[in-house]
Amino acid sequence: MKREIPLIITGVVGIVFIVQFFIPHEPFSSLSDIFSDWFSIIEACAIWLGALNLIKLSLDKLGKPMLLVTSAIVVVALIVGIVGAPDEFLAGRFPLILFAVAFLLMALGQYSRSKMKPDWFFALTTIASFVIMLIAGLAFSGGRTFQEPGTHYDYLYRSVYTPLSSTMFAMLAFFVASASYRAFRARNREAAMLLVAAFFVMAGRVPLAEFLGTLTPDAFSGAWATTGGFLSGAADWVMNFPNAAGQRAIMIGIALGIVSTSLRIILGIERSHIGGE
Amino acid sequence: MPTPTIISARRPTSHPRVFTAVIATLALIVAFGARNVAAQEPAEVTDTTAIVEAALTPPAPPANILADDAPNDAGGAIIVRWDKSPDEGAGLDNVGAYQLLRGRSPNGPFDTVGTMTAGMTEFNDGDVEDGIDYYYVVEVIALPSPDHPNVEPPVSISRPSQPARSSAQWIHMGRLNSLLAVVILASSILYFISKAKGGEKLFIRKIAGLEAVDEAVGRATEMGRKIFFIPGIQDMNNVQTIAGVTILGRVAKMAATYDAKLDVPVPRSLVMVAARETVKQAYLDAGRPDAYDEDMVHYLTDDQFGYAAGVDGMFVRQKPATIFYMGAFFAESLILAETGNSIGAIQIAGTAMPAQLPFFVAACDYTLIGEELFAASAYLSREPKQLGSLKGQDVGKFFILLFAIGGILLATFGVYNISHWFLVR
């Protein structure tokens, strides 16, 4: 039954979603809304599963002495948070109390297994960041309005999270350069076409020709402006025609793949994702 | 103003000509002064009235209020359409907004249902009960007068519509074309599945990335280093993640057989749960339940770049020999792939995100493009039922190609009147 029940649920829900697309009459339309809501609820509750797993693995890497010290500091911080939290039921004390209990149980459970690993510092940083953000958001940011400008949570969001995320994203600029340098070699005909298209798109999506025009005598500015217009037009043409056509072709293939995979899953032919053959 | 004749304080002369002259002069002075005053202040009483009258003139009400049951829905909705007011964009040109009112009788009372800016001529009232007759009227509200902000903009009201009643429909008539497409596709998939079950050999072309999976797992075993499997950044409700987790099962079975170490950091809790089941079963099937450790599959963070940073750190510290990227990826794809490239790992990627394919193609050794990701499970397992579904998929592609070529020819000759057959409402 361990495999059969998920298969039955998958089949029923899948068929309801397909049917409601063609039959708008009740109960199909509200059933699909209900199933969507159920998934959102399960997904939201499952966040705790992952978070606790992360804390557990991090505690595993600290080693016994550091685990004790860390646990003590975390528990004290959580108590401060619980005391200072607003009274709102779900936005303040209750989740902190739940987490404190879970954390204590995990720390006790992991104590015997814990061995200091080479990346213990990252594990410690993970636990510290998690607890600081949790307490700042739930206890000291005004409850439900924790995202309002001026709260501690908002301060941490703007001063820590935003720069860190932006930095990671900014690394793409460097990686694009090194990947392009390695990948855009005219090894064969298709690669050469890719290289030419990439050149036009990269040159045409920025005012490169106009900038070069400012470095040369004014007599050439018209020529540079024309070149810039040509490059921009070429880039637009590549994006609007070959790119759009290629994207559509890939999307059609993907859509067919999704239909086929979904049908296999709904009919129970594909079972690997639930531990089947 | 002319200098007035000085009227002395002495007794006026009794001479009649002088008296007349004085009176005439005084009259001239008064008339001249009054004229100047009139020139400085316009005839306020008359002009203000005209302006206020203009500000109080409502726009003409709209005509032809038509209310009908909203088609192809679960009931509870009526669509109301009207012709725009003649004073919108013409005439008084003072239409500010339309307000739709609803009542259960043509004489009211009416409740406000919605307000729309000028230019709108249709409204979907989704707050009605089935089986009850409703009547609609449309109010036109004039633009407020900038010179008289305290004057309430005037309103005119249309005649009520004919009664309209909402109801639910059993069949969505705008999607019959989709239904036909789904039936054809599903039938062809099921047909080829049954043919494959019957023992017929089906040809599937070689996919280089999948042929290399064996070699990649073997490399990790020889080097004594880990295999990392990244199942994408989306949750289990995304088909690409399911495809990725399915491939994970195959890879985990190979890893268990070759005794290679597997590490699966995931960005979603539900994916962690599903992947653990998959890997556990794979190790059981390979006869290596002792080698399975549930911490092989572990959660990092939901945050996209936090996940990328965490995984990159693992790559740099642990230097895996082989990395698989199978699932839905976004901007972190290149960050992960380039880091994997820098440590010398063999990388096999597969995604159905068109925007990320170029990055994987540039940075990875092998890339499964789009539908190849969904074919991977069937390809690796070689199960007849799964291979049959791939054939059925190709039938769908054949029909799409046919319609695409037909559409191109028709459009080339200027025939557009059948394109609406392919519109899905």
Next chain:
Amino acid sequence: MAKGTQGGFWQRLMAIDRRVIFLAVGIAVSAPFFLPISPKIHITPEVESLYNALKELPAGSKVLFPFDYDPPSAPELQPMAVAAITYCLENDLKMVIMGLWPQGPQQANLALASVIEGEVGDVITYNGKTFKYGIDWVNLGFQEGREFVIQRMGSSFAAAFPRDYRGTPVDELDLMRGVTNFNNVDFVFSLSSGYPGTIEWVQLAGDRFHARIGAGNTAVQAPMVYPYYRAGQLTGILGGMKGAAEFEVLVGVKGGFGTRAMLSQTFSHAIIIFFIIVGNIAFFVGGRPSRLKGTEEV
């Protein structure tokens, strides 16, 4: 992946250490901020089309702003948001802000804060005019559910967002009275960097509920969205930093980040093109390495 081979100048040129490339890109990106050059921005049709669609909206029109991005995409999308908010405040368009991404509503507050004078509060001031929360703009906050939220908004905004981000019931907000569904908003300005985002808004709000939609997307997402613009399902697209710069020029935002960063982007593109050319010259002059059997590298 095979490492660069040792030997000759051309061989070494084909396998430049990636740190050299990183350094060159770093200099190319940061140097322009110290140069007093303003690049000339050429306006593309898809950006102009979006701007014209906004110009058609009369004063008092309601614009729905889904903020579907997070801080990493802010360099590209925040300038678009700032320019769009500036346009709305200058032309008395009412803003209904929401997000399908958790950080979206906060990004909206940040964008608003950078446009107005002073802090974001119940009353804000811009160009001497005051605007009141609940009357001139609302922030409905984030709602979990991705495209299902859009679907629910199609029948009732209040069902999808019963409260705004402060917890106030939406029927207590003047601006939201009379906003039942997409029929009551005049334009949807989707700012998105991934999923859920513009494509979901087009497929649901546009196709199913007939909303007029314009999009601001990152440079990576824009190619996927172009087919919808060409099909007429989008009124226009702002693609990446360049789209942001063009929109800033059209709206009249002086010294906007998009425009200032264009030179930086120009230099970085130029450096990448330079390295690609160098790599290809080295590839052809230095002799191509033998192709590995069974591999087809592009």
